[in-house]
Amino acid sequence: MNHMDFALAGAGSGELIFACALIGALGIGAQWLAWRLQAPAIVLMALAGLAAGPLWAVIFGAPLLDPERVFNGGGNDLLRPIVSLAVAVILFEGGLVLKFENLRDAGAAVRRMVFIGGPMAWGLGTLAARYAAGLDWSSSIVFAGVMVVTGPTVIMPLLRQSKLGGKAGQFLKWEGIVNDPVGALFAVASFEIIRVAATGESILGKGAMIVLAAGMGVALGIAFGWAMVRAFRAGWTPEYLKAPIIFASIILCYALAEQIEKEIGLVAVTAYGMTLANSRLAGIAELRKFKEDIAVLLVSGVFVILTANLRPDVIKDALTWRTLAFLLCMLFIVRPLSVWIATFGTLKRNEALLLGWIAPRGIVAVAVSSLFATLLEDLGRRGDSKFYFSGAEQITPLAFAMVFVTVVLHGFTIGPLARRLGLARKEKPGVLLVGVNPWSIDLAKVLRDVGIEPILADNNWRRLRPAREAGLNTFFGEVLSEDAEVRLDHSAFDQVVGLSANEPYNALVSGHFAPELGRHKVYQLSAQDTEDEDPRAIGMGTRGRTLIKRGRGYDSLIRDHYRGWTFGKTKLTEEYDLKDFREDRPKSDIVAELRLDGTIMFLGPNREPKGGEGVTLISFGPAKPTESEKELASAQAG
Numbered sequence: 001m002n003h004m005d006f007a008l009a010g011a012g013s014g015e016l017i018f019a020c021a022l023i024g025a026l027g028i029g030a031q032w033l034a035w036r037l038q039a040p041a042i043v044l045m046a047l048a049g050l051a052a053g054p055l056w057a058v059i060f061g062a063p064l065l066d067p068e069r070v071f072n073g074g075g076n077d078l079l080r081p082i083v084s085l086a087v088a089v090i091l092f093e094g095g096l097v098l099k100f101e102n103l104r105d106a107g108a109a110v111r112r113m114v115f116i117g118g119p120m121a122w123g124l125g126t127l128a129a130r131y132a133a134g135l136d137w138s139s140s141i142v143f144a145g146v147m148v149v150t151g152p153t154v155i156m157p158l159l160r161q162s163k164l165g166g167k168a169g170q171f172l173k174w175e176g177i178v179n180d181p182v183g184a185l186f187a188v189a190s191f192e193i194i195r196v197a198a199t200g201e202s203i204l205g206k207g208a209m210i211v212l213a214a215g216m217g218v219a220l221g222i223a224f225g226w227a228m229v230r231a232f233r234a235g236w237t238p239e240y241l242k243a244p245i246i247f248a249s250i251i252l253c254y255a256l257a258e259q260i261e262k263e264i265g266l267v268a269v270t271a272y273g274m275t276l277a278n279s280r281l282a283g284i285a286e287l288r289k290f291k292e293d294i295a296v297l298l299v300s301g302v303f304v305i306l307t308a309n310l311r312p313d314v315i316k317d318a319l320t321w322r323t324l325a326f327l328l329c330m331l332f333i334v335r336p337l338s339v340w341i342a343t344f345g346t347l348k349r350n351e352a353l354l355l356g357w358i359a360p361r362g363i364v365a366v367a368v369s370s371l372f373a374t375l376l377e378d379l380g381r382r383g384d385s386k387f388y389f390s391g392a393e394q395i396t397p398l399a400f401a402m403v404f405v406t407v408v409l410h411g412f413t414i415g416p417l418a419r420r421l422g423l424a425r426k427e428k429p430g431v432l433l434v435g436v437n438p439w440s441i442d443l444a445k446v447l448r449d450v451g452i453e454p455i456l457a458d459n460n461w462r463r464l465r466p467a468r469e470a471g472l473n474t475f476f477g478e479v480l481s482e483d484a485e486v487r488l489d490h491s492a493f494d495q496v497v498g499l500s501a502n503e504p505y506n507a508l509v510s511g512h513f514a515p516e517l518g519r520h521k522v523y524q525l526s527a528q529d530t531e532d533e534d535p536r537a538i539g540m541g542t543r544g545r546t547l548i549k550r551g552r553g554y555d556s557l558i559r560d561h562y563r564g565w566t567f568g569k570t571k572l573t574e575e576y577d578l579k580d581f582r583e584d585r586p587k588s589d590i591v592a593e594l595r596l597d598g599t600i601m602f603l604g605p606n607r608e609p610k611g612g613e614g615v616t617l618i619s620f621g622p623a624k625p626t627e628s629e630k631e632l633a634s635a636q637a638g
Contacts, residue, residue, distance in 0.1 A: 019070045023308075026052060026065075027300025042362055043407055045300055046400060049307025058312050065308040080374050083305065086298040087367045088254040088269045089247075093294075095273025109167070109346040110174045117342030118179065121148050122186055124334040133326035133398060135391025138194045139376055143395050145186030146369045147330065147402065150176045150359045158360065158411055159491050164418045168351045169491055172358060183364070187372055188266055189214070195379055213261035217268040220260070224253045224268075225275025232281060246276075247294060266368075299367075306370045310397060318397035326398065327405050335359045350421040358414055360406040361399075369399035428598060430454055432493040434479055434509045435500025436463040439561045443499075443591065443620075444472050446567040450616055452600045455493055480512050490516070497602065498524035498544060501554045510544030520545065523602050526553045546604045548589045548620075557620070567591075570617045578611030581619075588621025 026048040034041035052065040071078040125144030129135045135143065155176045159169050192214075228249065231237055237245055250269055257268035336356035343352060373395035380392060418424035430453035433440050444454035444467065456467045457475040464474050475488055496513045498506030506524035514522050522544040568588075570581055592602045593609045594616040603609055609617060 045303040049304040053308030054312045067305045067309045092269040092273040095270040109343045117338040121338040128329035139391040141190045149183035217257045217264035218271045221268040221271025229279045370396045429494035432496045440499040495521045507543040523547045588619040592618045
């Protein structure tokens with residue numbers, strides 16, 4: 001059976017298994033390719049789904065992946081529940097990072113953007129969807145509510161890529177985190193009101209019921225969060241079951257809330273996540289990591305399903321002047337006006353110009369839009385509905401168009417625009433050195449001398465004093481704390497080195513920054529001062545890469561520092577190469593090398609220096625003897 005016959009055959013168990021495998025392979029494959037190419041994952045995932053769905057159908061006559069037929073064939077209706085549950089988990093994960101204190105820490109600009117700019121963008125977006133895109137009023141209101149969100153998963157890579165820090169970077173970061181659940185709540189509230197109006201029920205009476213149901217959904221989510229916190233703190237659950245219990249409870253919370261009122265489940269799971277986020281629960285970081293892993297799988301699957309489910313005729317109908325007009329309105333009218341008016345007096349002119357342009361949409365925008373598009377279509381087909389939602393089928397293509405255009409345009413323009421407006425860092429990302437001591441201070445000095453900006457971090461003010469007196473950039477506080485998420489500019493560094501005397505702490509720091517920077521960019525000192533394996537040492541899988549070499553631990557480095565060893569920087573030439581350096585300084589440790597492209601590479605086991613003309617070696621070794629000292633040593637030996 002060829003691929004076309006296979007695609008046209010009835011959806012049996014074999015095809016269902018194949019479809020699930022294909023969705024997983026395309027989604028995770030697109031995520032991996034995005035990592036390798038340093039490209040936006042959201043675009044590659046959407047392209048993968050389009051290639052397997054409508055594009056394949058245009059070329060071969062039938063899609064390789066047809067989610068509508070596979071999941072809804074034979075009288076089943078599995079596609080919408082699958083997407084709904086995925087969106088529920090995604091919104092829970094968004095709520096899990098939303099803390100009430102974030103609004104205080106993010107500053108007045110973000111607070112005003114949420115409470116003033118959000119509703120303003122919703123209203124202006126509704127007008128754009130109605131008059132530019134040609135959607136009916138109901139679809140416009142729901143769709144515009146979702147378009148308020150800006151995806152933090154898209155924004156964070158853009159901030160690192162553009163070297164945008166300071167107030168503008170913090171604004172974009174916290175706006176994305178806070179707006180995710182806010183936009184979803186706008187859509188839920190508007191859809192419920194529209195559903196009541198469409199079925200001819202009393203808006204006043206049913207509206208009160210909706211408010212009551214929403215309150216019950218919030219209360220249910222808070223109750224689930226409180227119960228989990230109580231259970232975890234009392235030790236009623238083992239550690240290895242905590243993450244699975246959370247996952248199962250999200251589904252249960254959503255299902256129970258849906259029994260109270262349709263679509264209230266999204267409100268309940270968001271409240272559930274926010275309750276856990278604000279509980280100061282020990283181990284919340286591990287739970288958040290598990291949720292992020294699950295969210296990656298769900299995001300990948302949902303994106304492939306949604307794009308593969310688009311029909312070629314719907315895409316063709318969406319590629320019109322109305323779509324272009326809608327995008328232009330959203331980019332050049334809705335976003336700038338909502339930012340400029342809401343943040344007037346809190347931002348500088350250059351900051352307002354940049355933030356009025358940058359607003360990439362992400363997974364929540366597409367997933368929630370597609371969910372409500374399906375709900376509106378179903379509502380329009382009901383026999384008791386007074387409305388026909390003429391634009392519901394266009395919501396998903398419009399959402400994808402918004403994602404593609406904003407991710408691509410903002411991704412390519414944020415760097416040049418930030419530099420043009422004087423908001424981007426002119427220097428390359430530096431290195432975060434965690435743990436201040438005489439050795440790390442001297443390392444920071446030599447890094448600064450070769451053009452790499454170091455940040456010395458420590459939670460002891462007294463230990464930081466010599467670094468401050470030397471004019472080095474310092475961070476006072478705990479880098480693992482939530483406070484550091486706000487005060488520490490993460491765009492200022494792209495590598496982390498744990499240099500404290502506490503080996504487990506260094507490993508903890510490495511584990512904390514590895515997901516953000518990549519495990520290949522986090523380092524720490526050797527666990528002990530001997531090359532022999534210590535069974536009591538922290539396992540290699542839970543620590544950073546070893547700096548210098550095994551057996552070169554904190555104690556031996558500090559001892560040699562007090563013996564007079566110093567840091568040096570040596571630029572290799574054609575006449576003086578790496579071999580000459582090793583012969584000249586056999587006892588010296590080569591800590592790092594500055595390569596020709598200006599990047600710093602920290603060395604260690606299996607990471608030997610490459611050398612080459614123009615490369616600068618950073619070494620730590622005994623002071624090189626003067627000529628008179630050499631003569632004296634020679635005379636004594638003779």
